Structure formats: structure tokens, C-alpha cells
Amino acid sequence: MHPTTRLLGLLGFLALTSLPVQAATPQPAAGEQHSLALHADGFVWSWGLGSQGQLGLGGDRLFSESEPQRVLDPGGTGFLNLRRTAADEVLLTLKVEGSGRVLDGSGAIDCPDVCEAVFAANSRTRLSAVPDAGWSFAGWGGGCTGADDCTLTLVEDVEVTANFTELSNRYRLDSPVNGSFESGIGVVHGWVCEAGRVDLQVDDRAPFTAAYGSERADSQAICGDTANGFAAAINWSDYGDGEHTLILLADDRPLTEARVIVTTLGATFLTGLSASTTVADFPAAGLNTPLVWSEPHQNFVVSRGGAAAAQADWASSAAGAGHWESPLAGGFESGQALIRGWVCAASTVDAELDGVRFALPYGSERADTRGVCGDTDNGYARAVNWNDYADGEHRIRLFIDGAVVETRSFQVATPGGQGRVSGVQRLHRIADFPRPGDSLGLQWSEPHQNFRIVAYAAAGQTAESYHRKVRAYFQGGLGRAPTAGELDDWSAVLFDNSGSVWRPAGAGLQVYLSDLVGWGAELPTSAEAGAQVDTVLTNLFGTTSGLDSRIPAYYVDQLLAGSIRARGLVNAVLNDLAIMPRVDGTYGQPNGWTGGPGDGLLTPDQIGAYRSRVE
Structure with missing residues (x-):
């Protein structure tokens, strides 16, 4: 499917003063750092939306072009006074995926499908997702992130998606969810009860196979066992900027899908760059969170300060028929990520992390290994939440068919050293990366427990x-x-x-x-x-x-x-x-x-x- 459906969820960004990047290459211009005071659950940002104010849903338009109008909301639960927003008003658009409702603290919103409501500019609203019986809330997309109640300070028109999943489903796509922002090397993960093979498909591209069979204790109640996890690395930059649809398949049978919004840096993979920056007063006032550019992730990741180890040759072809890609020796790991790599021929692939050994599901599709291996089912990958591990140094060993291949030490970092962060929203802007004059916008993503690139302007663009x-x-x-x-x-x-x-x-x-x-x-x-x-x-x-x-x-x-x-x-x-x-x-x-x-x-x-x- 081409990225042609309605884009879900970019909240207007409040123009923030650019924060300079401390970079080895390229060298940035000097500048001052500024921070924006936010409530812990607040959300205030804008990104120069231009002078067009049109908002609508095509044939499902719920407001008139001129005069105020009372219209029935799509679920038939009540009436909302909706109209084209004036300069001192903000339009909130809500979309519900699955079976549930979105409520706000004032009682003005009770949305079971697609709804719109007008608020005074700079007002605040707290959104709650309430699943119907037999369903659970799977997380927000768009202007909200995470699974807690979301408080928005409404400075520009915004869309928010609430995702619900049926409890009886014998599968779960944990990430991504509808409306999520994706960039760089992402992690697609979840679980499926029964499958000979789990595949993933983006738009109308050919499906690719995920690593399947890792332990997922949370699947026990539905599946009756726990060896149901799947995970795959995906380079979102391969698909270009805009909206894309990811489909989860089990033995060629579609199970579910998620529509995501991708931002690239104008290339499918950037090499030889090093940069760091700091998000002030995040995740709370008085706490700072350093970020560092990570080449294996093609994203900025949370660090403990300082620059990461040299990464220019991390992805070079291995001397043998295999390559361990992540975690990187001497690098930083944070949030949801993968232990991943490839090997041409193996019966088993295992890792031992801080003395605990576990299997790495092997056999996922890696088209980039065909030239070395002669085939493509050579990937291994296991999703890991680094927030489950303490900040600081950790040691990991890789085993191929029971033999130790390599031992690495790396650093785990969490925002402000606080572990898992929930219920906060934040934008961070970076200047002069990846090239002098370029500008990036990063949004905190609670499901990733990291920032994701949501805007990019190259130098010289006007x-x-x-x-x-x-x-x-x-x-x-x-x-x-x-x-x-x-x-x-x-x-x-x-x-x-x-x-x-x-x-x-x-x-x-x-x-x-x-x-x-x-x-x-x-x-x-x-x-x-x-x-x-x-x-x-x-x-x-x-x-x-x-x-x-x-x-x-x-x-x-x-x-x-x-x-x-x-x-x-x-x-x-x-x-x-x-x-x-x-x-x-x-x-x-x-x-x-x-x-x-x-x-x-x-x-x-x-x-x-x-x-x-x-x-």
C-alpha cells in the first residue's frame, strides 16, 4: 500500500531556540542553550505550521466552512459545537482504533470513533483512553505518546490516535502502533501464539521474515506457553518520508497493521558522524538527559554524557561469515532496542548478559547477507528493554553453536538516570546535524523510551x-x-x-x-x-x-x-x-x-x- 491514507497525528511545534550540537563531524556553530518549562505531563510545542489552517476528514468532515454548526458525533453519544477554528481557537482531532473511547477531564469529549472539538488556544485538556469490555489500551499515537493519561497544552491544531487491542487476540503487535513517529533503525516486536513463520510487510513491498520464538511471559495466559515472541530490525529510512503501513503476517495470513509516520535524514544510512546534545529539564525540572548519535541505531539515544565510541567501521563486513551489530562495544544502549546481527550458518545463537544466558531467535531475513552467505535467512534478533537493566556498564557474550564468539562491554543509560519514564511529552531541537546548517526536531517517544526524529530541514532549503x-x-x-x-x-x-x-x-x-x-x-x-x-x-x-x-x-x-x-x-x-x-x-x-x-x-x-x- 502506498503511503496515501490520512496522516495521523503531528501536533504543532512551538518554535524553540535551536540547541547546538557538540559534534566531532561536522563542527557546529556556537550558540546558546535554552529550555522550555513544562509540567511533567504537559505538552507544549510548535514547528511553524505556516498560514494554512484547513483541517478536516474528507467525506467525514464534522464542521462547516463558515458558520458554527451543531453536529452529532460519529458514535451518536452527544453533540459537539464544531466550527472552523478562529485565531484564538485550536482544533483537537481524535481517532479511535479498535473498541474503546477517549474522554477528557471536562466531560466535553466522549469519543468512540473520529471526533473533533474546539478549545481556546493555550488551554489544557487531559485525555483518558477507556477500553470497552474485552479490550485493552495499547497506547497513543500522534500528539500523545505512551499509555498513561495524556495532558495537552493546545497551542496548535493537533491529532491524537488511541489504539485498543482485543484481549482474546492470539497475537500482539507491541510496536509500532497507529500514529507513531518512526525514524532510523526501528524495532518491530510483539508475539504470536501459533506460527511456522512470522513476516512483516511495509506498504506493498515484499514481506520479510522476523526472528520468532523468544520468551514472552506475558503471552502465557493466551497462548498456553511463552516461546512466542518475534522481533525484527527495520530501517525506516528505506521507505522514505511520509506515512507507511506495516502489516503483521503469520504463515502469510495478515493479523493486524499499524500506520506510522516516517522522517528520514535524506539518506538510507549515515556513516562517520559523531554528535551529542543535552535535553535540559527532562524528564523533570532540574534533571538533564544527554543524547548521543548512534550509528547502529541511526538515531540519537540516551547516554550518560560524553561521546560514544568510534563507530565508523561498525557495519563493515565481518572477516568471517557473520557480524554482531548491536550492542556496540563501548557504545550506549537505552530504551527498546535489539540484540542483533547475522551469521551465515548456525544451529543456535545465544547471548549471555550479566551472567544470564538466553537464546537469540535465528533465521530472520537479511537481504544484505546474500552476497556473503548465498541466501538471506541469516539474521538473529531479540527485543530487549534496556530500562530493565541498571544505568552503567554491562557485559554481554555472544555464542554461535555453543562457542563464545566475542565478549563486549557497553553502557546502559536512562533519561536523567530515572529508569523508565512515563506520562511526559517533549520536543528537542538540534542545529547543525547531520550537516552544518541542518535542523532536526526530536520527539520523546514513550514506547521507544528514546527520542525519535519527527522533522528535518537540510541546509539551503527554503x-x-x-x-x-x-x-x-x-x-x-x-x-x-x-x-x-x-x-x-x-x-x-x-x-x-x-x-x-x-x-x-x-x-x-x-x-x-x-x-x-x-x-x-x-x-x-x-x-x-x-x-x-x-x-x-x-x-x-x-x-x-x-x-x-x-x-x-x-x-x-x-x-x-x-x-x-x-x-x-x-x-x-x-x-x-x-x-x-x-x-x-x-x-x-x-x-x-x-x-x-x-x-x-x-x-x-x-x-x-x-x-x-x-x-
Whole structure:
């Protein structure tokens, strides 16, 4: 499935003064550190959302374009006064996944499905997730994180997703959850009672196999045993910026899925970098949390201060037919992570951590080992919560078929040395990483017990860098160029949201244009799909006459199957056909993008006709 569904959950960020990075490469500019005082459960942030204020849910729009209106909420539990928000008002959008409700402390919200409520700007609300009988709360996505009640200080429009899971399910996808922010090397983990093989699939990519069979004591009550855990490392940067859907499969049977929002740093894997920074007054006033860039994780991780060990050659090919990737000798580990690596041939792979020995499930798919091993089922991985271990130095040994391969020492760190942190929200901004002039936004993620990258702006990018992209989307959706005002406004929105057409949540460029056209998230009829595809292709190329017949046929099929929604059709076409305008002046598609009707189907004249509309 292409990342075409409605983006869940980016809260507006309160513009924070950039915090300088202490970096070996690159060397940052000097600057001052500032902190934002937050209540322990508060959430105050903004990230320059631009001047567009449109928010809505396509065909499920619950407020009028002008006058206040009383509308029944989707669950039929009461009425909310909803309207287009004014400058001194903030719109809170809630979405419930599964069976449960979201309540707020004032009693104004009782949401069983998709709801919206208007609050005075800078007001606070406390959200509680209440599962229905036979269900449990699996965690928040979007503007909230974790599984506790979430208190928001509402400074900008925000979406929040509440995820519920059925207690009788004979599986659980612990991470990710719907609406979560993902970046770098992530950990997909959970448990399945019965399976010969557990696979994971992102969008319409080929599935890959997870390591399966680790101990999960919490699965005993449902499964009757405990050897049900699965885990896999995933490089989210392989899939590009934007929304993606991860599907959990057992023996080729889909069990559940999670929609996530990915932010990349413009490359699939960065090497040779070293940097550190400090989050002041986190996780509570008076406590500081150092972060360090970790190459194996492709993320900043919690540290105990100082720089991590040199990492430039950590991922080099092993001299033998195997490589232990994490934890790194002399490095830092924190939060949810993996003990992982690969070996071409083994019967058993084990680890001994602080004297306790356990199995590492072996046989997960590692396509990068084919050149050395001749096959791909060579990965081993086990999810571990480093918060279960004390801050400080730990020792781990790796065994292959019972023989010790290597012994390593590394450091475990928790935020402020406090162990597991819950019930807090925080944004941290970093300047001059990964290159001088670049800017990052990190959000605390309670399920990860680490920060995740949620915004990235490369040096030299300006709002004007996105002019061609805005023109491409207007042309594809509306069949016309944007006005001067629309061009400036939406280019600023893209700049403030790392070029994402799905952000701000529910109000990004893609949703805005599809709302104007009247394309929602519902499945079209065959006639509607044909008309929608014809409209977009005609808008982009001037005519469908002469287009390879495989192009319209592919998109009609995808719309009817639900793999692409109409509101994401323009996005899919631009990426599939490698005609997405980039900020460097070229055209192409995101890193690792796959799918589409095929390569080379557009003629030079057709590409030229399209570019003449965009330039």
C-alpha cells in the first residue's frame, strides 16, 4: 500500500531556540542553550505550521466552512459545537482504533470513533483512553505518546490516535502502533501464539521474515506457553518520508497493521558522524538527559554524557561469515532496542548478559547477507528493554553453536538516570546535524523510551525550494497552477514540515487538495476510479492520449483494491513515475521507493509536457 491514507497525528511545534550540537563531524556553530518549562505531563510545542489552517476528514468532515454548526458525533453519544477554528481557537482531532473511547477531564469529549472539538488556544485538556469490555489500551499515537493519561497544552491544531487491542487476540503487535513517529533503525516486536513463520510487510513491498520464538511471559495466559515472541530490525529510512503501513503476517495470513509516520535524514544510512546534545529539564525540572548519535541505531539515544565510541567501521563486513551489530562495544544502549546481527550458518545463537544466558531467535531475513552467505535467512534478533537493566556498564557474550564468539562491554543509560519514564511529552531541537546548517526536531517517544526524529530541514532549503512541488500537486489535483498566495503559503508549510505533503496532521497539502476536489478515503466504484485516474493524468500530462495503457490500468486497479486511496492518487503517481520535484532541482522518487506500473513508461514528450506545468 502506498503511503496515501490520512496522516495521523503531528501536533504543532512551538518554535524553540535551536540547541547546538557538540559534534566531532561536522563542527557546529556556537550558540546558546535554552529550555522550555513544562509540567511533567504537559505538552507544549510548535514547528511553524505556516498560514494554512484547513483541517478536516474528507467525506467525514464534522464542521462547516463558515458558520458554527451543531453536529452529532460519529458514535451518536452527544453533540459537539464544531466550527472552523478562529485565531484564538485550536482544533483537537481524535481517532479511535479498535473498541474503546477517549474522554477528557471536562466531560466535553466522549469519543468512540473520529471526533473533533474546539478549545481556546493555550488551554489544557487531559485525555483518558477507556477500553470497552474485552479490550485493552495499547497506547497513543500522534500528539500523545505512551499509555498513561495524556495532558495537552493546545497551542496548535493537533491529532491524537488511541489504539485498543482485543484481549482474546492470539497475537500482539507491541510496536509500532497507529500514529507513531518512526525514524532510523526501528524495532518491530510483539508475539504470536501459533506460527511456522512470522513476516512483516511495509506498504506493498515484499514481506520479510522476523526472528520468532523468544520468551514472552506475558503471552502465557493466551497462548498456553511463552516461546512466542518475534522481533525484527527495520530501517525506516528505506521507505522514505511520509506515512507507511506495516502489516503483521503469520504463515502469510495478515493479523493486524499499524500506520506510522516516517522522517528520514535524506539518506538510507549515515556513516562517520559523531554528535551529542543535552535535553535540559527532562524528564523533570532540574534533571538533564544527554543524547548521543548512534550509528547502529541511526538515531540519537540516551547516554550518560560524553561521546560514544568510534563507530565508523561498525557495519563493515565481518572477516568471517557473520557480524554482531548491536550492542556496540563501548557504545550506549537505552530504551527498546535489539540484540542483533547475522551469521551465515548456525544451529543456535545465544547471548549471555550479566551472567544470564538466553537464546537469540535465528533465521530472520537479511537481504544484505546474500552476497556473503548465498541466501538471506541469516539474521538473529531479540527485543530487549534496556530500562530493565541498571544505568552503567554491562557485559554481554555472544555464542554461535555453543562457542563464545566475542565478549563486549557497553553502557546502559536512562533519561536523567530515572529508569523508565512515563506520562511526559517533549520536543528537542538540534542545529547543525547531520550537516552544518541542518535542523532536526526530536520527539520523546514513550514506547521507544528514546527520542525519535519527527522533522528535518537540510541546509539551503527554503520555502522557495518547494515551489515546484506545490505546483505539481496543484496541477495534479486541481488542473491549475496555484495562485501567488497559495504558492507562498503552501511552500512555507512544506518547508516547516520537512517537505511532507501529509503534514500538518489532517491539514497537509495532499489532504487539502483532495478535500477541495471532493475525494475522501472511501473506496470508489469502478466508474469513479476510472474518472479519478483520467482526471489526474490529464491534469499532469495535458491528455491521456498516447499514454502507455499500463499506467491508467494500474491506478484504477489500485484504487479499486484500496491499495491507493483517491486522496493520495496524485502523491502515488508523482512518486511511482519518478516525476516528484525535489528541492535540488531534479525529479525522482523517495529512496527505496518500489511499486508502480513500471519503469520507463513515459516518453520524453510526456515528461516535457508535465515539466512545463511545474517549472
